[in-house]
Amino acid sequence: MTAGMLPLTVGRAVYEWLCIILLFSGAAIGPIAFGAVRLWSFGGLAFICGVGSLLTFLLAFRSERSNWLIVPPGGFVWLIFLLYVLIRIPFSPIVYEARIEFLKMASLFAAYWAWMILLDRPKRWRILTSAVFLIGAGICLYAFIQQTRDPIKVWNIIVDYGRRARGTYICPNHFAAYLEILSCFALGVLLSKSSGWTLRLFAAYGLMSYLPAIYLTQSRSGWIGTFTGLSVVVLLLCWRKSSKLFFAMLGLIPVIVIVTSVVAWNTSPMVRERINAFLIPQSPESGKAFKVENSRLDFWKDTITMIKDAPVFGHGGGSYRHVFPRYITKIFPRYLRYAHNDYLHHIAEYGILGFILFGLIIIVGSIKYLKWIKRTERDKSACLAAGLMGALAATLAHCFFDYNWQYYSNNHVLVLIAAITASSFYGSGDFKAKKISRPVLLWIPIAVIVLIMTCSWIPMLLSYAYTLKGQDESERMELHKSIDSFQKALKCDPGNWNADMGLGQSYKSLGIWELNTELKDEFYAKSLKYYKKTLEGNPYEVAATYGMSQVVYKQGEREKALEMLEDATKKVPGFVFYKIRYGLALRKAGRHKDALAVFKDARKLQPSDSERRTIDLNIKFLRKKLR
DSSP states (O other), X not given: OOTTOOOOOHHHHHHHHHHHHHHHHHHHHHHHTBXXXXXXXXXXXXXXXXXXXXXXXXXXXXXXXTTEEOOOTTHHHHHHHHHHHHHHGGGSSOHHHHHHHHHHHHHHHHHHXXXXXXXXXXTHHHHHHHHHHHHHHHHHHHHHHHTTSSSOEETTEEOOOOSOOOTTBXXXXXXXXXXXXXXXXXXXXHTOGGGOHHHHHHHHHHHHHHHHHHHHHTOHHHHHHXXXXXXXXXXXXXXXXXXXXXXXXXXXXXXXXXXXXXXXHHHOHHHHXXXXXXXXXXXXXXOSOOOGGGSHHHHHHHHHHHHHTSTTTOSOTTOHHHHGGGGOSSOOOTXXXXXXXXXXXXXXXXHHHHHHHHHHHHHHHHXXXXXXHHHOSOHHHHHHHHHHHHHHHHHHHHTTTSOGGGOHHHHHHHHHHHHHHHHHHHHHXXXXXXXXXXXXXXXHHHHXXXXXXXXXXXXXXXXXXXXXXXXXXXXXXXXXXXXXXXXXXXXHOTTXXXXXXXXXXXXXXXXXXXXXXXXXXXXXXXXXXXXXXXXXXXXXXXXXXXXXXXXXXXXXXXXXXXXXXXXXXXXXXXXXXXXXXXXXXXXXXXXXXXHHHXXXXXXXXXXXXXXXXXXXXXXXXXXXXXX
């Protein structure tokens, strides 16, 4: 126990462990819940972690050490970055998405800071580290069992990624990213004699589970990240011992990597297949199913074009998936939500200024940890820091080809091990706290801010739940029930443009099926009203533009409908669906020459077999007409 701490009474111990359990939910439940990448999962976990952070800051205020401020490494820069993100929210074209991204990042920082307060007592870090290792090993065991099943399921969901290990994650790449973090930290713990035999045994068992699982994920970025991270761990510990050992290992590691790669290439058909898939990418004309990994270079080029239109401040948090489709130059991947390069993705959303601030968080924090590795007298702290730096290096390497920063659970694990490492240095005296004269001016405002952020999740999650309910009811054609659900969603969160979109679609469907002329007109009017509200909340939502074109066409305004369809094709120039609809509308309006040009453009894209037949038949028909 650090000097000056309150004695650990039963009541206080229960309170502190309640905070720990709440905060640990992000790192423990997140990976199990498909990686916590959708709002229903990370939003709920962010709320739980927010409650844990709030209780922790209130605890800090009542502590005898309330006049000591322990800000985690990189914390001040993180606060500046969060302030930048907060200020940019009103200027984002999609405020709803920007709010969600801010709250997600703020909850991670609150957890980081709260962990620093809670991990001040001895042995807790061992319990939490052991739990993290065992949860990861348990998920690996589940992944190994998955490999024996056909089809492979993630809990109750069948996902088509072939025979690739994915554990409790939908995508094998992100499972690999999770295991990279654990592998590097486990190696650091394993190399620390003072960590204790029990914890080192868990670390060894974890490594024996993580590394085969990473191989079975078939994630090329995962392999690169693992090599990078483990190499950094070994190099830093060699650097701590002596410069000669460091340079000797620096020369030896490339040899080990080359030998391992050659052996894997010659003995594993799976490795050859995965590498060849990247070296010989499919062409859009191949007729094969679209694969993201074979088109990353195209996405990156188009993302750079997107960045050029808003280089300094970016397009806004959470906007990439909505803005990017208008920059597609070749094919349109219908479910591309991220740039598959976190650096480009981050610049596209937050601009160069936001990227610099975010980079400074990593740089400032890493410099502190690196200094401590060299200076500290405690090998345990140095080994933990080397494991953390390896985990960070693995994540940064993986981020060149994927979007790890978007995965809430992986980031929570990284934040936890960073706090564990910083607490070790704090306990040894390498990391000093700052004295504050009036703690009430610090802890109460912090608690109020965290309370506001935590409470902000409640209406957002309720609105999201009602929206999902409304969408399900709409698919079952229970339109009046869906309208009621969407309206409840808007009462909870008026900024939820998804609920406006649902209302627009539901009222449109009612108008189509209604026989009473007056009611039909009323439903169409309401549909247009909510479609317009959708576009106010998200001007890039092409489905709203398309829906409006259908409504105004039904109302007899055919020229206006054509204009809206043309606008839809401009929003997503590579999406075959809207090209075909626009071409058919032009053909029906008698504008055969324009329709032929649209269908020819659609043919250059990557249509499905049924779309290709539709396009070819229309081209044949229109050529005959024009002759």
